[in-house]
Amino acid sequence: MRTVTRTRAVHAAIGHDSAPRHVSGEALYIDDIPEPPGLLHLVAGRSDRAHARIVRLDLSAVRAAPGVVAVLTPADVPGRNDISPFAGDDPLFAGDEVMFHGQPLFCVAAESLPKARAAAALAVVAYEDLPALLEAEAAVGAGSLIEPTQTLRLGDARAAIAAAPRRLSGRLRIGGQEHFYLEGQVALVIPGEGQDLHVWTSTQHPTETQHILARVLGCPDAAVTVEVRRMGGGFGGKETQSVQWAAMAALAARLTRRPAKIRLDRDDDMAMTGKRHDxxxxxxxxxxxxxxxxxxxxxxxxxxxxxxxxxxxxxxxxxxxxxxxxxxxxxxxxxxxxxxxxxxxxxxxxxxxxxxxxxxxxxxxxxxxxxxxxxxxxxxxxxxxxxxxxxxxxxxxxxxxxxxxxxxxxxxxxxxxxxxxxxxxxxxxxxxxxxxxxxxxxxxxxxxTTHLNQAGALVHVYTDGSIHLNHGGTEMGQGLNIKVAQVAADAFQVPLGSVRITSTRTDKVPNTSATAASSGSDLNGMAALDACEQIKARLAAWAREAFGHAPVFTPDGVQVGPERLSFRDFVNRAWMARISLSAAGFYRTPDIHYDxxxxxxxxxxxxxxxxxxxxxxxxxxxxxxxxxxxxxxxxxxxxxxxxxxxxxxxxxxxxxxxxxxxxxxxxxxxxxxxxxxxxxxxxxxxxxxxxxxxxxxxxxxxxxxxxxxxxxxxxxxxxxxxxxxxxxxxxxxxxxxxxxxxxxxxxxxxxxxxxxxxxxxxxxxxx
The missing domain is CATH 3.30.365.10 (Aldehyde oxidase/xanthine dehydrogenase, molybdopterin binding domain)
Incomplete structure (x- = not known):
């Protein structure tokens, strides 16, 4: 590998920030959060048909089962029964028609997980089966498409192929793939005052989760705070499809005014969530x-x-x-x-x-x-x-x-x-x-999707020289947080240990994009760098006025003309001079466009x-x-x-x-x-x-x-x-x-x- 000029942080081979906690078991995932008093456990009741009309859905035995506090159906949704990212075609609970084997019909909220499971099994559902299209070729033949067929052309390919000296053709079938993240779909929601909800969920897209939960609940986005410290893997399976489970927990918490939690076991997770497209x-x-x-x-x-x-x-x-x-x-x-x-x-x-x-x-x-x-x-x-x-x-x-x-x-x-x-x-x-x-x-x-190429970050420098870092990306084991922390440490030339990595929260960095498209470091690293540079610019303006010299940040401290100060002393003096040591950074990818x-x-x-x-x-x-x-x-x-x-x-x-x-x-x-x-x-x-x-x-x-x-x-x-x-x-x-x-x-x-x-x-x- 090339020899590079090493700063204190970037370009260095540094281990994952959570690696010791992963090995010791100290890394907290949502299922490790101590369960609050009065917690309700949720289980979704699901369809056992691929395509059918619901003739009868009798939940009376479910509601009467021991330990059941609430049974949620489409009638209980105060806002819109829609969890789709944009198309408006993905209900939280099926209505009169089920569209796939395993589609959620209702959700049981009970005092314990075993009681919720037992109750969900008591539902009586009568179906009128409808024709089901299960394979892509059959659906295309029947004209069943999510949008019209798309075509991309460069020149006249048919003529070029026909005129070529040699020609070949063939067909390849490519299977799908299950994400098989180690941590399954899980969400914990705690109600606050009024409409406020605090949502812990294993998601790659906290902002979208916030917006969709507000849509389902019929409340302002600002009433919903979504927090993600880490995920046990995502691979894309938690970009949109984590929302359904967070929405069920949020709805239960809103209606019962009690904390609610849902955690899918592996069989349910695999049956009820999407895969790689075949x-x-x-x-x-x-x-x-x-x-x-x-x-x-x-x-x-x-x-x-x-x-x-x-x-x-x-x-x-x-x-x-x-x-x-x-x-x-x-x-x-x-x-x-x-x-x-x-x-x-x-x-x-x-x-x-x-x-x-x-x-x-x-x-x-x-x-x-x-x-x-x-x-x-x-x-x-x-x-x-x-x-x-x-x-x-x-x-x-x-x-x-x-x-x-x-x-x-x-x-x-x-x-x-x-x-x-x-x-x-x-x-x-x-x-x-x-x-x-x-x-x-x-x-x-x-x-x-061009508008998604944006990110935000929040950086606080405290008077003891420590740095609080928050950004809109999510950590799913890929090492995003350590990379962004390296960027912040390098910007101020401080030890990496001075940078505190914190949970992604929608009330700190709003309106961000999913951690996806391999863009986590590109977007959030630049947003964090922007926040750091804003703070440094303020410090430089103050230093030129106070010391007559611009500051130079080095691994050994801050050089201001002939005087060298520790980073801690330098920022503490700035604070005493009433200089803001906090900034919200932003980045948008330049020079891209797509029609x-x-x-x-x-x-x-x-x-x-x-x-x-x-x-x-x-x-x-x-x-x-x-x-x-x-x-x-x-x-x-x-x-x-x-x-x-x-x-x-x-x-x-x-x-x-x-x-x-x-x-x-x-x-x-x-x-x-x-x-x-x-x-x-x-x-x-x-x-x-x-x-x-x-x-x-x-x-x-x-x-x-x-x-x-x-x-x-x-x-x-x-x-x-x-x-x-x-x-x-x-x-x-x-x-x-x-x-x-x-x-x-x-x-x-x-x-x-x-x-x-x-x-x-x-x-x-x-x-």
Whole structure:
């Protein structure tokens, strides 16, 4: 890694601020907060139909059950029975019609959790079943969409493909993914005076929670204070879908004037909350004998679920990332957003970007196979910076570094020699086949909904030299708080221990955006820096008047002309002179714009890049597989904290690997999720981590845009490095047929799917 001039805080590899508390068990989560007297425990009663009309809902036995204090229904909502982020189509409780299996119908508030559960089971519900659309393709065929089909075009892709010397097409099914955060959905609400409520909730978006709760309760936003100290993971699953549970607790607290708490167990959480969108992608390419693309067309259909949630923006981002790191001379990208009778799918790390990238990567593997070329060479030939710089949505790529990253990684991990060794291995008669793939990531950084690219922060400097830091971002384990604290400590050149990290609260920093889109450090770091600079500007004006010199903040204190003061003495003197030591900072991302009507503009401030090389082994008798080695080179600009960034790269890759290999969501013919517990849904474990796992931060990385200390986002991009595993598995299965046919392998590449693909390759190769 590059040697940098170290300040006291930024660019230093510093551990997570809560790490000791995590290990010792002292870190407080919502379920650890001491339960106040009179606490009510909530359980939601849910539908056992995917689509039906409610003929009768008899809750008399529920209300009469021991320990029950209240039973909440749509009739009890004083405001609007709507928890949607914007579309107005997502009720807190179902009305006359249920739209997915598991939809909340009512909520029981009881003296204890067991009593609430027992009471909820006593509900009598009679249904009139209605036709249910469960799959994206069926919904698209029936015209059931959350919005009209969207199309993005660059040039005339159809003509370019038709005129190309060679053409290929195919279809790829891409499964969804459960967030599987360690801390499930949970909320605790304590009523105050009048309409006031204090809400502790595990959410990535405190402001949206505040606004929606006020909407449901029919009260001003200012009456609701939402607080988040930390989450036990979010991954997008707590951006919008945490609101439902906080709203139930808030409603119970408002109606009973007692504290209320809801905590979903794992089975209920998985059945009642949305996932990563599953996609069906049809692709067509035109190309020449060297593998240069002439035109590309992608048609995607995603299962959005019964309501819009964030599916508009998620599918937009999938369209924007259908190119991944490759310049497409002509492109047509069609996106169908299917409304189905399943739980509404929602944000998930990558926000549609991973699904968008999968199509082009599969297509380039097909091109390489067709031409007998190394897939890496086909990829290098078509990269931005080599083949062009204009994206399908009209943004120029001015920071293309994927070629540098990929060639540097290929040399470092000895890709060429290892690929030859894999071919020699596969030429043997054994049933174990190996595969190797090196794939890039180019991921746009910014919310594509432009107005969300803003953040606030609040900084207080106290007279003892300590600093109170609050910002609008939320800590979900990703290390946001320590990074922003490093920015504040560096601004004043004080020890990091002087900065007190505090809970995110809507009454301290209002009207903020979700901690999402990999923008937490970019937005909140700059907002905190703005607050610090405001205070420093006041101190400088005062110092010039009081001392005749501007102050210089150093790790050894504040130099004011010939005099050196400790930071504590300096700010204490300023306070005695009646100088304000508090500031509210604000930041808005510059130079971005996006016209959704035409899907054109500059939606991203910059791009984050990475490359990964993965080697796998596949047992062709059973379909079982293993990642043997992964090498990663990732660009995080000038890292604010290399220790945190390396952790994010490793964690993102492993989570992406799980999405593409083991994590399979299975719905039965009635729309019921059957993989709703760790016993049936398999996330990666420590044993699935590649035995050889080399991760490096690119030492030449530096953001060309004016981000906080020239850093780059790191939360989401590494997940897509795991596409290298899927391509390597495709390569290994293709070896069964002598690399003559492209395996028909969908994601996740479970042993069953791999075994079926092996049989299919053998059949087609023989034919």
């Amino acid at each position: 996609f069906v992608t049809d692709w067509r390419l035109g190309y020449d004998a060297e593998g240069r693309l002439r035109g590309a067309a992608f048609e995607m259909a995603s299962r959005c679920g019964f309501s819009a949630d964030l599916s508009h923006a998620i599918n937009d981002r999938a369209m924007f990332h259908s190119d991944n790191a490759y310049a497409l001379p002509a492109a047509e990208i069609v996106s169908h957003r299917a409304r189905t009778h399943t739980v509404s799918n929602t944000a998930f790390r990558g926000f549609g970007g991973p699904q968008g990238m999968m199509g082009i990567e599969r297509a380039l593997d097909a091109v390489a196979l067709d031409l007998g070329l190394d897939p890496l060479d086909v990829r290098l030939t078509n990269l931005y910076g080599v083949a062009g710089d204009l994206t399908p949505y009209g943004q120029r790529v001015t920071d293309a570094v994927a070629h540098e990253l990929m060639t540097e990684l290929a040399e470092a991990c000895d890709y060429r020699a290892r690929r030859a060794a894999v071919r020699r291995w596969n030429a043997g008669d054994g049933h174990l086949k190996r595969g190797l793939a090196l794939t890039p990531v180019k991921f746009g950084i910014s919310f594509t 959704r009507a035409t899907h054109t503009g500059r939606p991203f401030y910059y791009y984050a890049y990475g490359a990964a090389c993965s080697e796998v082994a596949v047992d062709t008798l059973t379909g079982e597989n293993r990642v043997l080695r992964t090498d990663i080179l990732h660009d995080v600009g000038r890292s604010l904290n290399p220790a945190i960034d390396l952790g994010q790269i490793e964690g993102g890759f492993v989570q992406g690997m799980g999405w593409l290999t083991t994590e399979e969501l299975v719905f039965d013919g009635e729309g019921r999720l059957t993989t709703h517990a760790p016993s049936t849904y398999k996330i990666p474990t420590a044993g699935d981590r590649p035995p050889v796992f080399n991760i490096a931060i690119w030492d030449r990385g530096e953001n060309r845009e004016d981000t906080v200390h020239r850093s780059k986002a790191v939360g989401e991009p590494p997940l897509m490095l795991a596409i290298s595993v899927f391509s390597a598995l495709t390569d290994a299965v293709a070896a069964v047929g002598g690399h003559r046919v492209l395996p028909d392998l969908d994601a996740p590449a479970t042993p069953e799917r791999i075994l079926a693909a092996v049989a299919d390759v053998r059949r087609r190769a023989a034919g």
